[in-house]
Amino acid sequence: MKAHVDKEACIGCELCPSICPEVYRMEDDGLAVAIDVDVPSEHEDAAQEAAESCPTDAIEIG
Template sequence: MRVCVDYDKCTGLGLCESIAPEFFEVQDDGSLELLQSDAAEAQRAELLEAARACPTEAIRIED
């Protein structure tokens, strides 16, 4: 599975980082860094929760 971020939509609030810190990190300037884009099936629930928590719907999980 693959994690995708629409950086044009992202506002850097960091909800995704609080849920899945091994995938997302908000930088000092407020920009989001995707730390890894490939994910194992065992991480699906965590990543879906991070995507649902994103207020701007900038995170997408693809199979």
């Protein structure tokens, strides 16, 4: 499972790293980014919850 944040859709609300900081973090530009490796299995549910909670649907899980 991988997570991807569309930086053009991200509004920098910081919701995703507040839900799953193991997968998402804020960058210096104020926008979110996902880790570049497979999401650890123990964090898959939280990563999915963050994606579903994104107000702009900027996160893709695959």
